[in-house]
Amino acid sequence: MTQQSRNPLAARDPGRRRVVGGLFGLGAAALAAPVLTACGGGAGADPKTVTFGSNGGDATPKKAYASVTGAFAKDSGLTVKTNTVDHDTFQKSITSYLQGTPDDVFTWFAGYRMQYFAKKKLCSPLDDVWDKIGVDFSDATKQLSRGEDGKYYFVPLYNYPWAVFYRKSLFKERGYQVPQKWSEFIALTKRMKKDGLSPIASGYGGGDSWSILGAFDYVNLRTNGYDFHMSLMRGKVSWTDKRALATLDHWRELAPYYQQGAAGRSWQDAAQSLLDKKSGMAVIGLFLGQQITDEKIRADIDFFPFPEIDAAHGQGAVEAPTDGFMLSRRPKNEAGAKKFLEFLGGAHTEELYMGVDPSNLAVNDKASTGSYNALQKKSADLIASAKQISQFADRDSDPGFISTVVLPGLTEWLSHPDDGSGTLKKIESQRSRFFTA
Amino acid sequence: MSSAPTTPPAPRRARPRRLGTGDRIFLTVIIGIPLAALLFFVWLPALASLGLSFTTWDGIDLADIHWIGLDNYKEIFTNYPPFWPAVRHNVIWLLFTALLPTPFGIFLAYQLDRKIRFTRIYQTAIFLPMVLSLAVVGFIWEIIYNPDTGLLNGLLGAAGSSHHIDWLGNPDLNLWAVLVASSWRHTGYIMILYLAGLKGFDPALKEAAALDGANGRQTFLRVVFPALKPVNVIILVITVMESLRSFDVVYVLGGGVGSKPGMELLSLLITDNIIGESSHIGYGSALAVVLLVVSLAAIGTFLVQNFRKEDQ
Numbered sequence: 001m002t003q004q005s006r007n008p009l010a011a012r013d014p015g016r017r018r019v020v021g022g023l024f025g026l027g028a029a030a031l032a033a034p035v036l037t038a039c040g041g042g043a044g045a046d047p048k049t050v051t052f053g054s055n056g057g058d059a060t061p062k063k064a065y066a067s068v069t070g071a072f073a074k075d076s077g078l079t080v081k082t083n084t085v086d087h088d089t090f091q092k093s094i095t096s097y098l099q100g101t102p103d104d105v106f107t108w109f110a111g112y113r114m115q116y117f118a119k120k121k122l123c124s125p126l127d128d129v130w131d132k133i134g135v136d137f138s139d140a141t142k143q144l145s146r147g148e149d150g151k152y153y154f155v156p157l158y159n160y161p162w163a164v165f166y167r168k169s170l171f172k173e174r175g176y177q178v179p180q181k182w183s184e185f186i187a188l189t190k191r192m193k194k195d196g197l198s199p200i201a202s203g204y205g206g207g208d209s210w211s212i213l214g215a216f217d218y219v220n221l222r223t224n225g226y227d228f229h230m231s232l233m234r235g236k237v238s239w240t241d242k243r244a245l246a247t248l249d250h251w252r253e254l255a256p257y258y259q260q261g262a263a264g265r266s267w268q269d270a271a272q273s274l275l276d277k278k279s280g281m282a283v284i285g286l287f288l289g290q291q292i293t294d295e296k297i298r299a300d301i302d303f304f305p306f307p308e309i310d311a312a313h314g315q316g317a318v319e320a321p322t323d324g325f326m327l328s329r330r331p332k333n334e335a336g337a338k339k340f341l342e343f344l345g346g347a348h349t350e351e352l353y354m355g356v357d358p359s360n361l362a363v364n365d366k367a368s369t370g371s372y373n374a375l376q377k378k379s380a381d382l383i384a385s386a387k388q389i390s391q392f393a394d395r396d397s398d399p400g401f402i403s404t405v406v407l408p409g410l411t412e413w414l415s416h417p418d419d420g421s422g423t424l425k426k427i428e429s430q431r432s433r434f435f436t437a
Numbered sequence: 438m439s440s441a442p443t444t445p446p447a448p449r450r451a452r453p454r455r456l457g458t459g460d461r462i463f464l465t466v467i468i469g470i471p472l473a474a475l476l477f478f479v480w481l482p483a484l485a486s487l488g489l490s491f492t493t494w495d496g497i498d499l500a501d502i503h504w505i506g507l508d509n510y511k512e513i514f515t516n517y518p519p520f521w522p523a524v525r526h527n528v529i530w531l532l533f534t535a536l537l538p539t540p541f542g543i544f545l546a547y548q549l550d551r552k553i554r555f556t557r558i559y560q561t562a563i564f565l566p567m568v569l570s571l572a573v574v575g576f577i578w579e580i581i582y583n584p585d586t587g588l589l590n591g592l593l594g595a596a597g598s599s600h601h602i603d604w605l606g607n608p609d610l611n612l613w614a615v616l617v618a619s620s621w622r623h624t625g626y627i628m629i630l631y632l633a634g635l636k637g638f639d640p641a642l643k644e645a646a647a648l649d650g651a652n653g654r655q656t657f658l659r660v661v662f663p664a665l666k667p668v669n670v671i672i673l674v675i676t677v678m679e680s681l682r683s684f685d686v687v688y689v690l691g692g693g694v695g696s697k698p699g700m701e702l703l704s705l706l707i708t709d710n711i712i713g714e715s716s717h718i719g720y721g722s723a724l725a726v727v728l729l730v731v732s733l734a735a736i737g738t739f740l741v742q743n744f745r746k747e748d749q
Contacts, residue, residue: 088693088694091713091714092712092713092714093712094714095496095497095713095714095715095716096496099496099497113714116714116715120495120497120498122497205584205605205606205692206579206605206690206691206692206693206694207691207692207693207694208692209692209694209697260601260603261584261585261601261603261606262606263603263605263606263607263608264582264583264584264603264604264605264606264607265583265584265585265606269585269586273585398715399713399714399715400710400713400714400715400716400717401715403694403695403709403713404695404696404709404710404713407694408519408696408697408698409518411697411698412608412698415606415607415608415698426518429516429518430516430517430518433512433717433720434715
């Protein structure tokens with residue numbers, strides 16, 4: 001407060017009061033705001049509009065969802081108001097999002113992650129929608145869409161397998177054979193290293209540490225089988241179990257053949273090195289295809305199922321996460337939202353979506369696969385032939401446990417893969433905090 | 438904390454003897470509202486965190502809050518692998534910032550305050566990072582540190598090759614890489630603060646020192662530095678606070694996923710546990726209370742000591 005300002009202010013007293021009065025109003029409004037929103041809802045619901053919260057922030061899925069919502073609007077006369085949020089942010093804020101005023105329909109993942117919110121009553125059951133769309137889905141998919149109480153909470157859109165991807169032309173040039181057994185796989189990585197390649201493309205730097213879980217899941221599935229893997233994921237078995245240690249022992253054989261500097265690289269950069277033939281193979285999902293810009297290269301990409309480690313478990317388990325939609329707990333336009341979900345579950349919708357984003361597979365049995373490229377066809381066969389389908393570690397388990405305990409532990413171990421039992425002990429000591437049952 | 442300054446000016450302005458009823462109501466309102474806001478937005482959450490730190494809660498249903506006493510703290514101190522690394526990193530962060538970028542900022546300010554040529558250009562250049570949010574600073578350094586295409590590895594001629602330096606991926610290196618990025622911004626901040634102090638410095642003191650035959654170093658250490666005590670206090674408090682609350686640069690450079698090996702910080706552990714799909718509000722709150730206690734202890738000790746000296 002300077003001296004100059006004091007007198008004029010005193011002279012224009014009412015002016016100051018008006019200003020402060022205005023501030024007072026603002027302050028009161030700020031104080032009242034949280035109270036108001038807390039008991040809000042109801043008002044403003046428009047029967048002609050359905051709101052849709054999408055995590056498809058990247059260009060390709062965004063375009064694909066736009067074509068789907070556009071078609072629904074034409075079909076039903078309802079307007080879909082899409083609210084797109086970046087993928088990682090969407091996941092991170094999902095709990096508070098669902099407790100606030102979420103959109104009527106929102107994108108989410110099948111399995112444990114969906115069941116968690118169903119159990120917490122943050123979403124609505126969809127049995128009446130499934131009465132209409134149910135005939136088009138396989139039993140495995142139905143299983144993935146149900147909560148622990150047996151009710152449906154989820155409408156699936158697509159899934160995509162994880163496998164070991166490579167470039168056909170590179171394998172041909174160098175005379176590499178597709179490995180079926182673990183020993184052949186390790187021998188191949190050794191040979192690639194000798195040939196001056198990075199055998200396994202890898203980038204788990206920054207926010208991409210999740211990408212190592214694909215390899216972990218597969219090594220565990222192949223070493224110990226599906227049932228043990230699921231028990232481990234759901235916190236029912238100790239992480240210091242010697243079977244888990246066996247998994248890390250196998251993984252350690254592979255670790256020296258990971259691309260150098262993986263801890264500082266994004267998965268996209270790693271995928272690029274595979275496309276550039278600097279890396280020989282990549283353990284990754286079909287979404288690798290989103291990284292391809294040259295269609296000629298797309299035709300040159302192929303994959304093989306993760307090699308067999310223990311003959312007792314073979315190559316039967318396939319990791320294929322399923323994405324889809326859920327209904328929020330108090331949708332503003334329930335009738336419209338259910339109509340939208342019914343539309344989303346339809347075969348035609350899946351065709352529309354996959355037409356724009358060819359790096360996923362439709363899960364609706366009636367959806368035409370005529371437009372599939374070779375990679376999609378092979379992926380569909382792989383999933384169809386699977387004995388068991390796992391999701392992805394953070395979808396089969398408590399995502400908090402995976403992201404704050406398992407991932408930091410495993411990434412740290414992978415950079416210096418020596419003390420496996422020490423890493424497992426650290427993980428095990430946290431398990432009870434997440435799984436109380 | 439930031440809303441605190443809104444309250445004091447009002448009472449100072451008041452002249453009690455001349456106040457009528459209207460004025461009194463008016464004053465009550467203009468003091469009452471910010472006070473209520475302060476209590477509601479600052480103290481209530483702080484106390485709620487303290488309370489929640491003795492419970493387990495998933496943040497969804499109020500009925501699910503269970504009292505578990507000191508269990509969270511016991512877990513954190515004895516059985517939470519990233520906790521002690523985080524404490525260590527916070528201390529490293531504090532020492533590093535206090536010993537390198539802060540004195541460097543002061544040094545730059547002192548040099549730029551002498552009427553050297555192009556001083557304005559230098560000032561702008563050094564202050565420029567401060568204009569950016571720390572998150573943006575993170576994005577910039579992410580590009581610099583990239584192992585395949587980054588500027589640093591490019592300069593070293595190692596980009597994309599097998600012997601590149603993995604600045605952000607190597608757990609022994611990434612904390613230091615992040616510290617450099619944060620110092621890049623902190624230096625400008627300190628410089629501008631100190632420069633402001635120097636502008637208000639009485640040049641007569643310097644002249645007197647020169648007449649007494651003091652050289653540049655002596656003038657600074659014996660005359661300028663002690664005379665600028667208020668600014669020094671502010672700078673120290675800022676340095677301590679910035680170090681303890683450091684979060685954004687690490688969060689961005691770590692890829693926006695919370696704590697990573699080598700880069701654990703208390704602030705990151707808190708968000709790890711509170712934000713996300715399955716939140717552990719109680720556990721996270723206990724960590725937040727630990728950070729609060731550490732911050733209060735650091736700032737409190739410093740302020741008490743300073744004011745005590747002032748009183749004497």
